[in-house]
Amino acid sequence: MQAVLEAVVEPRRREILRLVRVSEQTAGSIAAHFPDVSRPSVSQHLRVLRDAGLLHERREGTRRLYRARAEGLTEVRAFFEEFWDSRLQTLKVEAEREQRRQDADRKNH
Known part of the structure; x- marks a missing residue:
């Protein structure tokens, strides 16, 4: 869990x-969304x-393709x-307590 929290603390990630x-x-398409960041930084x-x-990560020839793993957040x-x-x-x-109080108030009036 620590690695996940540390990974998502960074806004670009x-x-x-x-x-x-x-x-x-x-990877190139992802990097194109961050023109202010070098490709090596995006790779990191x-x-x-x-x-x-x-x-x-999936390799297709020389390209690397990425997709999210929702199960990584489990x-x-x-x-x-x-907590929720x-x-x-x-x-x-x-x-429920408030509802009982209101019901009791209605019965008494």
Whole structure:
């Protein structure tokens, strides 16, 4: 999980994940989205994402094609869902408590 968090903390890496979320793209196509960044830097970003398990790399001749691996976020997602689920449960309990209070007020008036 640490490698995933460290990979996605960088804004350009998050943008790369967005670019390849729906369709596979070549390294050159990805790099073209970042004219202010050198190709070696983009390659380094791709390597970090791949090593973290967030990208799938496929070779086609001399080209490298990348696509997002949603399953690479599974552990991080589960971690954050623990907090979200507990927060939703707290909200549910409070909403039910408020509903009972309102129902009691209606009965008393």
